[in-house]
Amino acid sequence: MKKFIIKHFRDISFKHKLTLIILISCCIALLLAFTNSIIYEFITLRAATVDDLSTLAEIISSNTTAALLFNDSTAGEEILSALRNERYIKSACIYKEGGRIFACYRRDPLHSDFLPYDSGGEEGYHFENEYLFIFHRIIFEGEVLGKIIIKYDMQKMQSRLVRYITIAFTMLVISIVIALLFSRKLQRVITEPIANLAGVVNTISKNKDYSIRVEEDESKDEIGTLIIGFNEMLAKIQERDTDLGSLMEEQRNMKEYLDNIIDSTLDCVIVTDEEGYLTKVNKYFLDLTKYQEEEVVGRHMSNFEPQKNMIYESTTGESISIDKKLHDSTKERMSKLAHNGKLLNWEFFLVDRDKKIIPVEENIVYLYNLQGRIIGTVSILRDITERKKAEKKLSEYQNQLRSLASKLTFAEEKERQRIATNLHDRIGQALAISKIKLAMLQKSSPSDVLAKSLSEVYSFISQAIRDTRSLVMELRPPALYQLGFEKAIEGLVKDFQERGNIQIEYEDDGQNKPLSEDTRVLLYNALGELLMNVIKHAKAHKVKVYIKKEENYIKSVVKDDGIGFDTPDIDSHKFSKGCYGLFSIRERLSYIGGQLTIESVAGRGACVIMLAPLKGYETL
Amino acid sequence: MSKVFKAFFISAVVIVVYVGNVLCVEVDVASEYEVKAAFIYNFARFIEWPDICRREEKKELVLCILGSDPFGSALDIIRNKTIGDKKLVIRMCKDIKNLDSCHILFISALEKERVASILKFLKSSCILTISDIEGFAQSGGIINFVIEENKVRFEINIDAANRAGIKISSKVLKLAKIIKESQSP
Numbered sequence: 001m002k003k004f005i006i007k008h009f010r011d012i013s014f015k016h017k018l019t020l021i022i023l024i025s026c027c028i029a030l031l032l033a034f035t036n037s038i039i040y041e042f043i044t045l046r047a048a049t050v051d052d053l054s055t056l057a058e059i060i061s062s063n064t065t066a067a068l069l070f071n072d073s074t075a076g077e078e079i080l081s082a083l084r085n086e087r088y089i090k091s092a093c094i095y096k097e098g099g100r101i102f103a104c105y106r107r108d109p110l111h112s113d114f115l116p117y118d119s120g121g122e123e124g125y126h127f128e129n130e131y132l133f134i135f136h137r138i139i140f141e142g143e144v145l146g147k148i149i150i151k152y153d154m155q156k157m158q159s160r161l162v163r164y165i166t167i168a169f170t171m172l173v174i175s176i177v178i179a180l181l182f183s184r185k186l187q188r189v190i191t192e193p194i195a196n197l198a199g200v201v202n203t204i205s206k207n208k209d210y211s212i213r214v215e216e217d218e219s220k221d222e223i224g225t226l227i228i229g230f231n232e233m234l235a236k237i238q239e240r241d242t243d244l245g246s247l248m249e250e251q252r253n254m255k256e257y258l259d260n261i262i263d264s265t266l267d268c269v270i271v272t273d274e275e276g277y278l279t280k281v282n283k284y285f286l287d288l289t290k291y292q293e294e295e296v297v298g299r300h301m302s303n304f305e306p307q308k309n310m311i312y313e314s315t316t317g318e319s320i321s322i323d324k325k326l327h328d329s330t331k332e333r334m335s336k337l338a339h340n341g342k343l344l345n346w347e348f349f350l351v352d353r354d355k356k357i358i359p360v361e362e363n364i365v366y367l368y369n370l371q372g373r374i375i376g377t378v379s380i381l382r383d384i385t386e387r388k389k390a391e392k393k394l395s396e397y398q399n400q401l402r403s404l405a406s407k408l409t410f411a412e413e414k415e416r417q418r419i420a421t422n423l424h425d426r427i428g429q430a431l432a433i434s435k436i437k438l439a440m441l442q443k444s445s446p447s448d449v450l451a452k453s454l455s456e457v458y459s460f461i462s463q464a465i466r467d468t469r470s471l472v473m474e475l476r477p478p479a480l481y482q483l484g485f486e487k488a489i490e491g492l493v494k495d496f497q498e499r500g501n502i503q504i505e506y507e508d509d510g511q512n513k514p515l516s517e518d519t520r521v522l523l524y525n526a527l528g529e530l531l532m533n534v535i536k537h538a539k540a541h542k543v544k545v546y547i548k549k550e551e552n553y554i555k556s557v558v559k560d561d562g563i564g565f566d567t568p569d570i571d572s573h574k575f576s577k578g579c580y581g582l583f584s585i586r587e588r589l590s591y592i593g594g595q596l597t598i599e600s601v602a603g604r605g606a607c608v609i610m611l612a613p614l615k616g617y618e619t620l
Numbered sequence: 621m622s623k624v625f626k627a628f629f630i631s632a633v634v635i636v637v638y639v640g641n642v643l644c645v646e647v648d649v650a651s652e653y654e655v656k657a658a659f660i661y662n663f664a665r666f667i668e669w670p671d672i673c674r675r676e677e678k679k680e681l682v683l684c685i686l687g688s689d690p691f692g693s694a695l696d697i698i699r700n701k702t703i704g705d706k707k708l709v710i711r712m713c714k715d716i717k718n719l720d721s722c723h724i725l726f727i728s729a730l731e732k733e734r735v736a737s738i739l740k741f742l743k744s745s746c747i748l749t750i751s752d753i754e755g756f757a758q759s760g761g762i763i764n765f766v767i768e769e770n771k772v773r774f775e776i777n778i779d780a781a782n783r784a785g786i787k788i789s790s791k792v793l794k795l796a797k798i799i800k801e802s803q804s805p
Contacts, residue, residue, distance in 0.1 A: 063791065065791060066662075066666060066789065066791035066792050066794065066795055067791075067794075067795060069662040069665070070659060070662060070774075070792070070795050071655075071771075072773075072795045075794060075795050140665070141665060141703075141704070
């Protein structure tokens, strides 16, 4: 109920509120005044009634002394009968001392309406129900003769009270009406400026026009101050509004400018929130992925990454299968980002609207707020399709080049052997026959001069034969051809052991390992080169060389306990510059379908494994 | 039942009967002269004697009973009472010559024959004359007791009272049957 009243009071207009307050105050004041006067009236009326009746009792008692003393109850009743004029006295009785009734008066003779002698006190009054009882002792010259009891009906007082209340109520109603009329007139002084103010507030909030002002009156009261204050506030708001408008305009321009820059960028720009949901992308990203902006913003970054175990067509033209390793590498980038706070030149794939994957190079940095908390990421992705294509082409060229180089090596080897064979078979033979013929000619020489000249030619030819032999030996190791591959290697090892003053252990599994001539020469030269490297660079004490057959391959291993090196160095520019040999061996091996593996850690020696196909299994 | 209880019961009954009898005698059968004695005492309380009577100094109010005494022991109820600061003194008089000190004179009915001469003798003295002789007030006495409906009432002769210089309270007058000498036969 109370809530209801408060709610309704709150919602009514200020004007009515004021009227209501005036009326309520008026009512309360009047009610209090009326109540006060009624209570006062009641109390005084009662007191006056008691006083009047006491006086009456006093008069009667003084008048009845003689009657009592002379036991003349008729006289007593006569005196009491005078009470007939007072209509509210219901009954009165005079008792003799001791309690006997001496004389009685009853307004209604049919009612035996009197009180017994002992009811109430000796002197005074009491109220019972609607009656007032007065007790008065009749005393004559100090002798108590008896008692008079008067019963008075308070109805008179009640009817007077009712009359008072009626008058009060009527006065209240009249007062309310007058107050209402006055308050209507007077409240305007307050409500009109406020209503005016409220109207202006409404207009402002509706039209957002802060140039409107409330009309100021001359009053210096709170409302006048309020209106002045309100107008000042409006002026300030207007000023701030203008400032804000220009600031916003500036900001809008700046944003447009920045957006323009981002959209003009020829890389994808992606902004995500801290959970990886896209908040902004630039035009290039949309063009690249063929998505609409509304399809992209709000989605998670993972929606644009390739899924595991799927095969995608790439913009490079090849089809790429997303195996676990590839998939994990895309995941790895986020942990790297978390670890370093940024990610540079990371290659991964973007999936476009047609489920095609685009190779991209990504740079990601975290976006921080002013408090230094991460609020997202900014990624710049560069489409590297063309680069990938070029790389692929380059790789193909390189392969071609490599096989050409290998072919050239093999051709050179062949040429050396042909030259060696020719030197040995033709020139060597011719020189040997020439030497024999010259020796015969020398024996049969007629003159010493001639003999001397022949001897000189003989020594020249002998020298030529020796040079030819050593040339042949150089061009074609004879052991390789005369003793077979394994023995030739053994010889090679022995040779290095002696030359290098180093302990080299050699082991062969003894199985038949048929090799083509090219392979044989390749492996022989390669082993020689590897051992030379060990002696030159490894600072090793012990070297082990072993050869064994493994399925269709021959495995040749050179293992040392030297200083070793870090494997990634082999591919580096630095390494290949100094050790062209290893690079060349690898190239030549891969050309025939074999491979070179190096297992080494700096400080712990090295192990070079060469795998070459047996005869008939080469790729050529 | 024990003898003690019997004795107690009998004595209880005797006491109740006796007390009941005494009460009845006092309340209902109060003798006429007891009432008259009480009335005489009450008259004294409502009456003022004039200053010229000069009998105040003695601090006593004298009730004289002339002739034979009809009250007997009835006077005991008013004996030794006081009126204001004056003591009520009762005196028996045989001769009318000895009435100077009397404030109230009750003339017994036996003096019926002498009433006229007594009243004549007492004319304009300060004595309140009371009697119960029929026609006493009419004959010039001040107060006369009469029996009406078995009750003692009284008549007052105001003229006689005025003559005697005695002021009787209106309260008493209101109760009395007023006799005026002009009305008297």
